[in-house]
Each structure stands twice: as C-alpha cells, then as structure tokens.
Amino acid sequence: MADTILILEDESLLGAELRRHFQRQDWEVCLCSSLAEARHWLLEQQLDPLVVLSDMSLGDGNALSLLEEVRKAQRPQEWIFLTGYGSIPDSVQALRLGAFDFLEKPCDLGRLDLVVQGAARSARAQRRVELMSSSVGQGVDAFVGRSEAAERVRALLQRLLTVPFSALAITGETGTGKGLVARILHQGGLHRDGPMVEINCAALPKELLESELFGHEAGAFTGAKGRRRGLLEQASGGTLFLDELGEMDIELQAKLLKAIEDKRIRRLGGEQEIQVDVQIIAATHRNLQQRVEQGSFREDLYHRLSVFQLELPALRERLDDIQDLVWPLVHEFNLKANRRVRHIPPEVWQRLRQHHWPGNVRELRNVVERCVLLAEDERFPLEWLQLGKSHEAEPVPVMKAEVQGDALVLPLDGSMALDEMEKHIIETALTRHGNNVVATARALGTTRETLRYRLQKYHIKI
Numbered sequence: 001m002a003d004t005i006l007i008l009e010d011e012s013l014l015g016a017e018l019r020r021h022f023q024r025q026d027w028e029v030c031l032c033s034s035l036a037e038a039r040h041w042l043l044e045q046q047l048d049p050l051v052v053l054s055d056m057s058l059g060d061g062n063a064l065s066l067l068e069e070v071r072k073a074q075r076p077q078e079w080i081f082l083t084g085y086g087s088i089p090d091s092v093q094a095l096r097l098g099a100f101d102f103l104e105k106p107c108d109l110g111r112l113d114l115v116v117q118g119a120a121r122s123a124r125a126q127r128r129v130e131l132m133s134s135s136v137g138q139g140v141d142a143f144v145g146r147s148e149a150a151e152r153v154r155a156l157l158q159r160l161l162t163v164p165f166s167a168l169a170i171t172g173e174t175g176t177g178k179g180l181v182a183r184i185l186h187q188g189g190l191h192r193d194g195p196m197v198e199i200n201c202a203a204l205p206k207e208l209l210e211s212e213l214f215g216h217e218a219g220a221f222t223g224a225k226g227r228r229r230g231l232l233e234q235a236s237g238g239t240l241f242l243d244e245l246g247e248m249d250i251e252l253q254a255k256l257l258k259a260i261e262d263k264r265i266r267r268l269g270g271e272q273e274i275q276v277d278v279q280i281i282a283a284t285h286r287n288l289q290q291r292v293e294q295g296s297f298r299e300d301l302y303h304r305l306s307v308f309q310l311e312l313p314a315l316r317e318r319l320d321d322i323q324d325l326v327w328p329l330v331h332e333f334n335l336k337a338n339r340r341v342r343h344i345p346p347e348v349w350q351r352l353r354q355h356h357w358p359g360n361v362r363e364l365r366n367v368v369e370r371c372v373l374l375a376e377d378e379r380f381p382l383e384w385l386q387l388g389k390s391h392e393a394e395p396v397p398v399m400k401a402e403v404q405g406d407a408l409v410l411p412l413d414g415s416m417a418l419d420e421m422e423k424h425i426i427e428t429a430l431t432r433h434g435n436n437v438v439a440t441a442r443a444l445g446t447t448r449e450t451l452r453y454r455l456q457k458y459h460i461k462i
C-alpha cells in the first residue's frame with residue numbers, strides 16, 4: 001500500500017506541481033489549500049499521512065497552530081515546512097514543536113526529495129516502536145490464552161479499562177498474572193497518564209507500611225527526619241498497586257478504606273488533609289472472604305474492593321492456554337540465550353498438560369527458561385522438564401520439609417504455601433540458633449526488626 005503525503009500549499013501552481021511530483025514517486029497525495037481543509041482531513045476524517053509537507057503562512061492562519069493540534073491527536077508522522085524568505089523565527093518555533101525540517105522557497109526538488117525520504121524513514125521507525133510497545137505489555141492481549149477462561153478475563157479487562165473505578169481487587173493463586181493484569185489496567189485505563197506505584201504489603205512491618213503509604217511530617221516518629229510524601233500522594237493521578245493486600249494489618253486496612261472513600265489523606269504527624277486522586281488496584285492470593293470470616297480482613301474494605309473484582313484462573317484450569325504461552329516464551333529465551341529451539345515433541349506437550357502447575361504461569365516460565373537454556377539443538381529437551389509425576393496420573397508422594405546438614409529442603413510440589421515455608425524457615429533457624437533473635441536474623445540475612453515482625457505475624461513464640 002502506498003504511503004500518504006499531505007501537501008498544504010495555497011499557491012495553486014506550486015501545489016499542483018508538488019502533487020504531480022510525489023504521485024510519480026508512488027505517494028498517495030492529499031493536496032489541501034487551506035488550514036481548514038487540512039484540519040478537516042487530519043482531525044475529522046482521521047487521515048493518517050506519514051509525511052506532511054506544509055507552507056508556513058496560509059490564507060487562514062499559520063500552520064504551526066495546526067501542527068500543535070495534530071501532535072496531540074495523531075500517530076507518529078513527520079512535518080516539513082516550506083517557508084518564505086526571512087521567516088527564521090517561525091522555523092525555529094517549528095523545530096521546537098517537533099517538525100522534521102524546513103526548506104526555504106523556492107526549493108530544489110532533489111533536495112526536497114532527500115528531506116521527504118528522511119522524514120518518511122523517521123516516521124516509519126517511530127510507528128514500528130509504537131506498534132511494539134503497544135503489543136508488549138499494553139492492551140488486554142498481553143494476557144495470553146485461547147481458553148474460555150482467558151477470554152473471559154480479557155473481556156472483563158476491556159470493560160474495566162473504560163470504567164473510572166477507585167478501587168479494584170485481583171485475586172488468584174501465585175503466578176496467575178495478577179501483576180500483569182494490574183499493569184494492563186493501568187497502562188490502558190483512564191489513569192494511564194499518571195504514575196503507577198507498587199508496594200508489596202507483606203514485605204514491611206505495619207508501622208513502616210503505614211508511613212510508606214501515607215507519608216509523614218518531620219519528627220512524626222523517632223527517625224522521621226524530613227517530610228516525606230507517601231505512596232498514595234506519589235501515585236496521585238495514577239495507580240497504586242497494593243500487592244499481597246491480604247497480609248495488611250487490620251488497623252491499617254481501616255485507614256486505607258477511609259483514604260479510598262474520602263479521597264483525602266493525612267500524613268503521619270500532619271494536620272492538613274491532602275487530596276489524592278488515585279485508583280487502587282489490590283492483589284492477593286488469599287481468599288478474602290475466608291479472611292473476613294476469620295476476622296483478619298475487614299468486611300467493609302472487602303465489600304469496597306469487591307465492587308470490581310477480577311478472579312484469575314489457575315493454569316491447571318485452562319490447559320488449552322499452555323501452547324499459546326509456551327511459544328512466545330521459547331522465542332523470548334531463544335533470543336536471550338542465543339538458542340534455536342524450534343521443535344517441541346508431542347511428549348513434552350503431554351507432560352506440560354499433565355502437570356498440576358502450583359506456581360502457574362510463573363512456574364511455566366521458569367520451566368521453559370530452564371529447558372531452552374539447556375537445549376543442545378532445535379529440540380525442546382524433555383529430560384529437563386523435571387516436572388515430577390502428574391497429579392492426575394498417580395498420586396505424588398507427599399514430600400516433607402527436612403533439614404539436611406546446613407541446608408533446609410522444601411517441597412515445591414504445591415503442598416506447602418509460601419507463608420508456611422517462611423514460617424518453617426524461621427522456626428528452623430531459631431532452633432539452630434538457640435532462639436537468639438540477633439543470631440537468627442543474621443543467619444537469615446535480615447534485620448532484627450523484620451524478624452520480630454515475622455515472629456509476630458506467624459505467632460511464633462520464643
């Protein structure tokens with residue numbers, strides 16, 4: 001298909017000559033003799049020229065104003081200005097607005113051709129980059145999968161992208177794509193021009209998380225040296241992604257709910273209320289309703305978040321998606337590790353479909369990475385799948401966590417949740433160090449405060 005050039009020229013003889021010239025070079029030419037006409041084609045008819053070749057001063061105004069309007073609305077395109085003698089200030093302004101180049105009239109056609117070719121190359125390159133960044137990470141298609149369950153997720157995401165929600169919860173097992181979906185919602189949603197700020201609620205003790213979220217004034221607590229803007233403020237105009245919200249302390253949950261409802265916060269130690277316009281996306285692998293029944297999650301916050309809720313299916317419930325997920329991953333790791341895996345034997349597909357996938361897509365990603373990295377030729381190596389026996393085929397013997405010398409072996413067959421593993425690691429380390437908190441913290445590569453917080457969290461008594 002021919003590329004389009006829009007020529008904006010009110011001298012009819014010159015306009016006609018330029019049109020003939022570019023048509024001879026296989027351009028699709030749209031010739032306009034006024035700003036109004038060009039505005040009609042570019043903004044109302046959404047004509048999408050690769051290059052615009054424009055006179056600077058026209059009967060109905062200066063073309064710079066149109067360039068400014070179009071820049072906001074159009075896909076990448078390059079503008080070249082034809083200027084009269086002595087209009088240097090306008091030309092400087094044109095370059096500042098992002099014009100590709102300007103040529104003084106009368107201009108030599110050979111020179112004009114060179115400049116137009118350069119502009120076309122530049123616009124094509126920008127469009128390629130735009131296309132790549134829109135297919136990677138942006139848009140609901142980044143959530144891959146042909147299964148009905150994946151289609152339902154994409155359809156719901158598409159709807160949510162147009163809804164001005166203030167809070168939303170994404171639930172699903174670990175590795176099902178909660179982080180991915182949060183990024184899709186931010187990048188394609190109504191808050192996309194603002195920042196996306198993330199925090200993992202399980203990673204910090206309550207006091208620290210509170211000051212991270214709400215900020216503090218100088219001297220609000222011991223160690224609060226200067227004033228600090230919290231993440232709710234920093235994310236204003238954008239999205240705050242609260243990962244592992246199920247782990248948030250219940251008192252802090254109340255404060256968060258108030259911030260969502262009032263759209264106002266107060267920094268710790270601060271008097272003044274600060275307006276925040278932020279959409280909150282919360283993710284958790286917990287069953288929040290169950291947490292409510294157990295009394296560890298506030299019912300009112302649960303109801304607030306359930307207005308818009310997205311439940312992501314486990315990979316074992318959408319085995320048809322495995323094929324769609326595996327090929328892009330093979331391609332990605334082929335490129336990264338300079339491999340050329342092209343052939344996936346039927347036995348591999350069969351084993352992939354039989355596995356239980358407790359770590360979901362993240363686990364699949366790790367498996368594909370290992371196999372591609374260890375492949376010796378074009379064949380996807382079955383021997384490196386190392387998936388263990390299928391859950392459906394025969395029951396897998398239950399593995400137990402056990403200490404082997406200085407090492408601790410943990411089962412990765414889904415029988416032990418991450419929290420249980422962490423609790424077990426801490427208990428084992430404590431026993432080894434005679435319940436000495438300082439020595440245990442050192443052995444685990446963490447601080448005494450963090451360890452104390454974990455002890456409290458897991459109700460470990462020493």
Ligand SMILES: Nc1ncnc2c1ncn2[C@@H]1O[C@H](COP(=O)(O)OP(=O)(O)OP(=O)(O)O)[C@@H](O)[C@H]1O
Binds near residue numbers: 174176177284
């Ligand atoms: N449907 C999908 N299509 C493509 N990639 C996916 C899909 N689901 C998950 N992934 C990929 O799998 C990996 C894990 O996903 P992600 O980190 O979003 O999971 P999560 O649910 O947030 O996990 P956790 O609860 O452990 O934080 C990421 O690399 C993500 O891009």
